[in-house]
Amino acid sequence: MNKLFTTLSLAFFASRISAQSASFSANQLLLYGVVGVCAVLIIWAMMSLASNLLKIEASKYGIDPNSSSVGILPGLRDIFKAKKPSYANEGSFFHLTRGYDIRLDGEAALSVAEVKASRFAICPADFHGMSPIPKLEVQQGDEVKAGDALFFDKKRPEIQYVAPVSGEIVEIVRGEKRAISEVIILADKEIQHKKFDIPNLDQVDRSSLASFLASSGLWSLLKERPFDRVPSLTEVPVNIFISTFDTAPLAPDLSFVVQGQEAAFQKGLDVLAKLTSGQVHLGLDARGEKSPAGAFTNAQGVQKHWFKGPHPAGNVGVQIHHIAPISPKVKVWTVGVQEVITIGNMFLTGKFHANRVVALTGAELKNPQYVHTFQGASVQDLLRDHVTSENVRFVSGDVLSGKEVDQKGFLSFHGDQVTVLKEGNDYELFGWLLPLSPRPSVSGTIPSYGSDHKFEANTNTHGEKRAFVVSGLYETVLPMDIYPMHLMKAITSQNLDKMEGLGLAELTEEDVALCEFVCPSKNPMQAMLRQGLEYLHEQS
Amino acid sequence: MGLLDFFKKIEPDKKGSPILHTAYDAFFTFLFTPNAVSKGGTHIKDGMDLKRLMVTVVISMQLCYLFGTYNIGHQHFVASGQFLGFLEGFHLKLAHGLIKLLPVFVVTHLVGLGIEFYYASKKGHAVEEGFLVSGALIPLIMPPDIPLWILALSIVFAVIIGKEAFGGTGMNIWNIALLSRVFIFFAYPLTISGDQCWVSGYEKISSGASATYGWWHTSFFNGIFEKLGLTLFDPATKVADGFSGATPLALAYEGGWEKVTSVFSEGQMLWGAIPGSIGETSKVFIVIGALILILTKVASWRIMAGMIVGLIGTTWMLNAIGTTPFMQVTWTQHLMMGSFLFAMAFMATDPVTASTTNTGKWIYGILIGFIGLLIRVMNPAYPEGWMLAILFLNTFAPTIDYFVLESNIQKRLKRA
Numbered sequence: 001m002n003k004l005f006t007t008l009s010l011a012f013f014a015s016r017i018s019a020q021s022a023s024f025s026a027n028q029l030l031l032y033g034v035v036g037v038c039a040v041l042i043i044w045a046m047m048s049l050a051s052n053l054l055k056i057e058a059s060k061y062g063i064d065p066n067s068s069s070v071g072i073l074p075g076l077r078d079i080f081k082a083k084k085p086s087y088a089n090e091g092s093f094f095h096l097t098r099g100y101d102i103r104l105d106g107e108a109a110l111s112v113a114e115v116k117a118s119r120f121a122i123c124p125a126d127f128h129g130m131s132p133i134p135k136l137e138v139q140q141g142d143e144v145k146a147g148d149a150l151f152f153d154k155k156r157p158e159i160q161y162v163a164p165v166s167g168e169i170v171e172i173v174r175g176e177k178r179a180i181s182e183v184i185i186l187a188d189k190e191i192q193h194k195k196f197d198i199p200n201l202d203q204v205d206r207s208s209l210a211s212f213l214a215s216s217g218l219w220s221l222l223k224e225r226p227f228d229r230v231p232s233l234t235e236v237p238v239n240i241f242i243s244t245f246d247t248a249p250l251a252p253d254l255s256f257v258v259q260g261q262e263a264a265f266q267k268g269l270d271v272l273a274k275l276t277s278g279q280v281h282l283g284l285d286a287r288g289e290k291s292p293a294g295a296f297t298n299a300q301g302v303q304k305h306w307f308k309g310p311h312p313a314g315n316v317g318v319q320i321h322h323i324a325p326i327s328p329k330v331k332v333w334t335v336g337v338q339e340v341i342t343i344g345n346m347f348l349t350g351k352f353h354a355n356r357v358v359a360l361t362g363a364e365l366k367n368p369q370y371v372h373t374f375q376g377a378s379v380q381d382l383l384r385d386h387v388t389s390e391n392v393r394f395v396s397g398d399v400l401s402g403k404e405v406d407q408k409g410f411l412s413f414h415g416d417q418v419t420v421l422k423e424g425n426d427y428e429l430f431g432w433l434l435p436l437s438p439r440p441s442v443s444g445t446i447p448s449y450g451s452d453h454k455f456e457a458n459t460n461t462h463g464e465k466r467a468f469v470v471s472g473l474y475e476t477v478l479p480m481d482i483y484p485m486h487l488m489k490a491i492t493s494q495n496l497d498k499m500e501g502l503g504l505a506e507l508t509e510e511d512v513a514l515c516e517f518v519c520p521s522k523n524p525m526q527a528m529l530r531q532g533l534e535y536l537h538e539q540s
Numbered sequence: 541m542g543l544l545d546f547f548k549k550i551e552p553d554k555k556g557s558p559i560l561h562t563a564y565d566a567f568f569t570f571l572f573t574p575n576a577v578s579k580g581g582t583h584i585k586d587g588m589d590l591k592r593l594m595v596t597v598v599i600s601m602q603l604c605y606l607f608g609t610y611n612i613g614h615q616h617f618v619a620s621g622q623f624l625g626f627l628e629g630f631h632l633k634l635a636h637g638l639i640k641l642l643p644v645f646v647v648t649h650l651v652g653l654g655i656e657f658y659y660a661s662k663k664g665h666a667v668e669e670g671f672l673v674s675g676a677l678i679p680l681i682m683p684p685d686i687p688l689w690i691l692a693l694s695i696v697f698a699v700i701i702g703k704e705a706f707g708g709t710g711m712n713i714w715n716i717a718l719l720s721r722v723f724i725f726f727a728y729p730l731t732i733s734g735d736q737c738w739v740s741g742y743e744k745i746s747s748g749a750s751a752t753y754g755w756w757h758t759s760f761f762n763g764i765f766e767k768l769g770l771t772l773f774d775p776a777t778k779v780a781d782g783f784s785g786a787t788p789l790a791l792a793y794e795g796g797w798e799k800v801t802s803v804f805s806e807g808q809m810l811w812g813a814i815p816g817s818i819g820e821t822s823k824v825f826i827v828i829g830a831l832i833l834i835l836t837k838v839a840s841w842r843i844m845a846g847m848i849v850g851l852i853g854t855t856w857m858l859n860a861i862g863t864t865p866f867m868q869v870t871w872t873q874h875l876m877m878g879s880f881l882f883a884m885a886f887m888a889t890d891p892v893t894a895s896t897t898n899t900g901k902w903i904y905g906i907l908i909g910f911i912g913l914l915i916r917v918m919n920p921a922y923p924e925g926w927m928l929a930i931l932f933l934n935t936f937a938p939t940i941d942y943f944v945l946e947s948n949i950q951k952r953l954k955r956a
Contacts, residue, residue: 102584249584325955399583421584424577427544431573432591443588444836445596459577463589464569464666467710470593471896472840483897486945501949516581520588521710524581 084306087291091284091304094322096479099310100514102249102440104399105363105454106420108370110256112357115371117381119410120165121182122150126413127220128530129229129537131155132179142169146374147194147217147352150183158233162217164354164375166192182410187374193351201270201347206236209274213343217352220413221339225320225332226505227537237333239278239324242269244296244337245285245307247314248398248510252359252370252416254337255285255293261341262295268344269302272335279303283319309479317511321480328505328540336414358382358411362420363456364392376410379418383407387420393459395419400513401526424460431462442477442518466521477514480506484515488525491532496539504532544572559661566657566667590709593838594672600832601886603825604680608818609637612684615815616741620751621780626813631770635761639754640684640740641818647688648678651695659704670709670716670892671699677717677886680819681879681927682724683732684740690728694720714934715893718927725927733922735785738815745785751777787815788877789916789924796865797873809876820882823875830885839889842901843908847884850909851875858917866917878916883908883926893934897944904940908933 084093124134134151138144144167149160167187175181199212210233213219224231231237244254258265272280282299285292286306297304305323307313316334326332335343338356345353354375361368365386373382379394395402396415403412411418439446439462440455449455474484482503490498509526516525547568552560570591578585613633614626623629652671660667682691698720703712724732731737736745743749757773765772788809791800804814812822820826833839855871862868875881888894888908895904908929915925 325952327952327955393577393583395583402583404580404583419583425575427575428573429543429571432570432589432595439587440584441587443586443592445592445838446587457584459583460573461576461578461585462573462587463585463591464574464576466590466668467708469590469710469892471891471894472842472898472901473837475898481948481951483945483948485896486941498945498949501952502945503948503952513582517584518586518588520586520590520593522585522589526581 085286085291085308087297088284088286088306090297091282091306092323093286093306094308094319096307096309096313096318096322098476098479099247099312100442100477100518101247101310102399102457102517103451103454104249104361104421104440105456106361106365106368107250107454108252108359108361108368110253110370112370112372115373115382115384117373117377118187119170119184119378119381120163120167120187120374120376121184121378121410122161122164122376122413123182123410124151124161124180127153127161127230128227129534132177134161134180136172136180136183138169138183140169140172143167144169144185145192145194146354147196149215149217151180156230156232158211159214159219159230160217161220162352164352184410191374193353196346196350196352198347198350201274204274206274209271213271213275216346218343218346221335221342223334225317225326225334225508226328227533228334228508231331231333235331237276237278238326238330239320240272240276240280240333240335241283241316241320241323242272242280242302242335242337242340243283243314243316243319244292245283245287245314246398247287247311248400248513249311250359250361250368250417250419251314251398252357255296256370257357257416258293258295258337258341261344262293264341264344264348265295265337266299266344267347268335268340268342269299271343271347272333272340273301276333278324281305281319281323283307283314283316283323285314287313312477312511312514313479315511317506317508318479321482321506326506328500328536336416338416339414356411356416358415359417360386360420361417364389364420364422373411376413376415379405379409379411380407382411382418383420389422391423391425392420393423395421399457400517401510422456422458424458426460428460442473443520461522463520463522465523468519468521468523470520473518473520474515477518478511480511482506484512484525487532488523488528491528491535494535496536499532500536504529504536508533547571558664559657562661562667563657566660569666590669591672594669596836596838597673597833597886598676600829600838601676601680601819603828604819604822604882605641605676607812607822607825608680608820609641610634611812611821612637612640612740612818614813615684615739616751619739619742619745619779619783619785620777621783622777629771631765632773635765636741636757636773637684639756639761641679643688644679644682644684644686644691644818647691648695649675651692652678652699655696655699655704659708663708665708668709670703670712673890674698674716674720678720680882680886681717681721681817683737684818685737686724686731687728690724690731691720694723694727697723710892712892713938714931715887715890718887718931718934721927722931735787735790738787738817739785742779745779745783747779747781747783749779751775753777785815792866792869792877793920794865797869799865800873800877806876817879820879823881826881826885830881833885833889839885840891840894840901842898843889843894843905844884846902846905847880847888847909847912848905850906851880851913852909853906854910854913858913864917869917874913874916878924879926880912883912883930887926888930888933893937895933895937895940895944897941900937900940900944904933904937907936 124130130153134153136151137149144163146163146166148163150163151161163185165187167185170186171184173182196216220230222231269280280302282302282304284296284304284306286308291297312318342353356373356375357370358373359370366388394405396405396412397417399419438449438455440457468485478484487502512525512529552564554561610633613636616636617623617629652675656667656671698716702714702716702719706712739745741751753773753775762772788800788804791803808814810823814821834841852871855874858867895901912925912929915928
């Protein structure tokens with residue numbers, strides 16, 4: 001299609017030039033026109049035939065026939081596509097144009113403070129698909145070391161969920177129907193680690209490596225797509241994907257976070273490479289002037305892919321879609337950068353290091369910065385004396401897909417960011433007509449204040465919930481070949497074939513978060529998507 | 541905020557008087573954006589909502605309203621041979637325009653919003669914004685002399701059968717404003733087609749027919765104008781000799797572009813000083829409205845571009861055949877006549893009834909351009925096709941989308 005367009009436009013310009021050179025009568029013009037069109041069609045047919053032959057030949061040699069290097073004519077995209085940045089010397093390059101960067105005030109300054117958090121918690125509800133009452137292996141008052149098992153899912157007893165720090169189990173919080181919502185640990189001043197016997201990476205086979213990871217708590221750090229769950233032990237992932245940059249609003253700079261952990265990161269990659277039948281794919285940041293951290297660019301034994309573009313270019317789901325799209329039958333894994341470091345450290349030291357560098361962000365903080373802590377730290381401990389005002393919301397994660405926590409809450413399991421923002425629970429006179437305060441928006445009806453402006457967004461919904469009305473908007477913020485609104489409608493009507501066909505399996509909540517943000521009808525698209533995923537999981 | 545406290549105090553009881561509470565809620569949310577905060581999903585939300593979206597559309601047609609109102613008066617006096625200059629008799633033209641437009645506007649909103657409020661309170665949800673746009677569009681596409689009871693009937697039909705029966709805003713298949721117009725077109729064709737209906741304020745459009753001035757003309761406005769020392773409405777006003785009331789399209793059907801330009805200049809058609817529906821005559825102001833919609837990304841440029849491509853392609857085809865004078869009219873001339881641009885800017889782009897996929901929007905737009913122009917040129921009974929073409933494609937938009945989505949699904953299946 002692309003190539004047809006190129007051919008036709010070439011022909012069009014050619015005919016413009018020849019039309020200037022002579023003047024014809026109407027009949028002659030028609031005749032020449034018909035002859036010209038025929039000529040173009042014949043040439044196009046010959047060229048596409050040749051192009052297809054080339055593709056057949058290419059696939060014989062195992063070259064991807066759809067890559068732009070195969071074929072006679074360049075596609076339109078190849079002519080206009082953006083240049084790869086100079087530092088991206090190795091690996092493929094993707095330029096994504098759709099999406100939107102929400103620029104918020106309160107970015108974390110590039111310095112790490114030591115904060116002594118005393119309370120830590122692991123929440124079973126952070127894992128999709130886990131039964132609400134997992135089997136506890138500890139009781140209130142027990143002493144645990146970092147790496148000691150806390151609980152496991154009765155459906156998959158071999159996968160352990162372990163303590164991130166050493167200390168005393170001070171509370172096991174139960175919610176509705178006695179579901180366990182938090183296992184809280186009061187941390188020791190000096191963290192004691194459980195000692196693990198590390199299998200030799202060069203000799204171990206996959207199944208015993210997997211069972212080591214499962215028993216040491218490392219397995220729970222992995223996520224399996226579709227469905228975004230802790231992977232099953234038996235199923236071998238086709239590929240493993242790691243995004244090394246986060247484009248969400250105020251998200252931590254992972255190139256900064258990884259500093260000092262280069263060896264652990266590489267070790268983690270080596271371990272992951274043993275677990276997949278395919279490749280470990282690294283998504284790299286090609287947006288900036290500067291190259292991302294050396295830990296990422298110099299990583300060994302991985303496939304590198306550079307991504308340039310606005311949010312959600314850093315979402316691993318978007319990257320998978322462009323590197324090697326999945327279907328409901330194909331399982332892949334995704335892992336976060338800090339989780340890879342934890343896996344690597346285990347194989348370097350034999351200990352479960354749940355260290356996390358967490359970005360404290362948001363306009364309501366005195367000095368937004370990074371802090372050293374551990375998985376599941378208490379938000380209150382992290383933010384001590386940092387919050388400037390009342391009436392604020394604490395979010396573990398970013399403002400798009402993070403989890404709201406109260407001040408006594410904890411970082412979520414994969415959390416590496418806390419955002420504090422103002423609650424928007426006030427009325428606004430004629431708010432739909434005159435926006436009285438700056439607010440981020442993709443709409444042309446709201447001033448953008450230039451690309452450098454940092455917004456102080458609040459949690460007001462700026463409107464009431466309605467049926468889907470606007471079309472075409474959601475696609476502009478999702479750089480995937482997916483129709484989000486139609487997918488949501490398929491989910492609402494529980495049309496299984498359609499939701500699967502429209503690409504439900506390729507998405508998780510964070511991918512449609514921007515769609516939910518821009519939705520003028522204020523539909524809860526992340527919740528709808530999760531509902532669809534659970535339904536699909538039940539049926540398959 | 542004193543105003544807020546006041547409105548909070550007068551809030552009616554929801555259980556005791558549901559209709560009153562619905563009306564209060566609609567008015568209150570119109571005045572104040574609610575203090576609702578996000579829950580569960582994204583913590584911040586885009587500043588855009590449907591109210592703002594709809595209001596942007598309404599704002600973009602305000603120039604059409606201004607010009608349309610004045611043009612009602614202008615056409616009225618042109619018919620009588622008085623005040624032929626566009627700005628001559630300014631106050632009289634404006635007054636006559638207001639006398640004709642305001643009742644249409646008020647009836648449209650009373651009936652339409654009345655039904656919306658009733659259904660909202662019955663179903664127990666907030667009043668939806670859909671009728672803001674429909675209610676602003678309907679007066680613009682009506683002839684100035686439309687009998688108000690017919691108008692009311694058409695809106696009842698459009699809103700109840702066309703929208704509420706399907707589940708309210710966002711669920712309807714056909715464009716509400718066009719549905720009300722097509723109702724009149726089939727049920728009371730003489731009030732909305734032919735040469736008789738486009739010039740207002742006369743018993744009928746033939747030489748010597750006298751003006752029908754009522755209390756507003758002769759007492760209210762004449763009273764004011766007398767005090768100000770201005771010229772008054774003259775009850776002896778009659779249709780001038782030889783005035784036919786024909787629109788450019790009717791003329792083009794008879795004798796092509798030559799016949800049109802013998803009556804109307806290109807400038808008149810471009811600026812819209814010609815007889816027609818209230819708001820669709822001025823091409824310049826419609827284009828300004830369309831640009832507002834495109835620049836704010838409220839309406840789809842793909843549909844508009846598709847319609848123009850369809851129009852140009854079909855005109856070329858018809859020009860090549862060229863057996864009747866109307867077939868020889870070029871596409872630029874087609875753009876200047878009739879309501880193509882209005883249909884393009886405000887009718888076809890309704891996001892609910894149009895195609896909802898980007899590829900589908902191109903197909904949808906091109907087909908409207910094609911079918912609408914065929915009806916305009918080839919159909920002897922009714923020389924304008926956009927209303928029917930858009931309603932026809934509204935019906936087929938889900939089918940177009942089905943095929944676009946199906947190709948997406950097939951692509952995914954092939955990969956697996």
